[in-house]
Amino acid sequence: MFVSRRSITLTACAAALLLSAPTVAAAPAPPAVTRDTPAVAPTAGPGDLLTAYQTVVETLEALGIQPFLYPTAALNCSADGPGIVPAVAGAVPGPWPATALPLPGLDLTAVKSGQTLFTFLPYGMAPDTAATNTAGMQVAWLNISNGRSGMASMGPIGDIVAAMVPPEVPVQxxxxxxxxxxxxxxxAIPVGGVRAVPVDTGHGTVLAAVFGTADNAGRSCFFFPTVGIIDVP
Incomplete structure (x- = not known):
């Protein structure tokens, strides 16, 4: 896994910008969407980037997902004009969730033992549509305990659900x-632009980087690399 000096510098600048933003009260709720009002997600202005970051981190932690070491961001990405869209990547080792999903007689744990679910949560992205390019986010990973490594495309939750259903589940x-x-x-994660992918990393210590592009209401946004360290027991 290779990250250029330029990418590291840009990532550090983006992280510093996010972490240096002043803490402010949460923005008021957007007006109700009517039939004549286009559905545009709220955007994060310079004053509430830190609040946005904390909100996404709290969402991940509430689900038992470990946030990566630092946030990322896409510049000139707001749906309604120039602006910064912050995002956080995270990972959770299987088995997850801790409580099996409610289908009597079947184990529907989404992430099995020896797997890792990588996630990407932006703040202020418009909901995906049929025209949205959902294949731009990537995760590169290396398990330093067993030597396994690889890259995987992250997709919207709806696209990966079928792959997360255990093969022993009857067709009916x-x-x-x-x-x-x-x-x-x-x-659990009602956020526009969410991406995820389960990976067979095996057990051990996994290093990972998440980066790539995501569409926001027709605007292509590049998110700088963010890295994490995950212990897969």
Missing amino acids: LRPMAEAAIRDFLLA
Whole structure:
């Protein structure tokens, strides 16, 4: 896994910008969306970047997902004009969630033992649509305990649900199983632009970097690399 000196410098600048923003009260709720009002997600201005970062970190931690070492950001990415969109990547080793999803007689734990679920949560992204390019975010990983490594494309939650259903689930029950996992994840992480991918990292200490592009209401946004260290027991 190679990250250029220029990428490291840009990432450090983005992280410093996020962490130096003053703490302010949360922004007021946006006006209700009506039939005549386009659905645009709220954007994070310079004054509430730190609040946005803390909100996403708290969301990850509440789910048992470990945030990466520092945040990332995309410049000139706001849906309604120039602006910074902050984001946080995270990971959680299996088995996860700790409580199996409610489908009697079946183990629907989304992430199995020896797997790692990598996630990417931006703040202020518009909801995905059929026209959204959802294949731009990547995770590069290395398990320094067993020597395994690789890269994987992160996708929207809806696209990876089928792959997270255990193969032993009967064909007749797969739609119900997929709906259970999808509803759980979407209820737990109701944020536009969320990306995730489960990876067979094996057990050990895993180093990972998440980076790439994500669309925000038709605007292509590049998110600088952010790195994390995950212990997969």
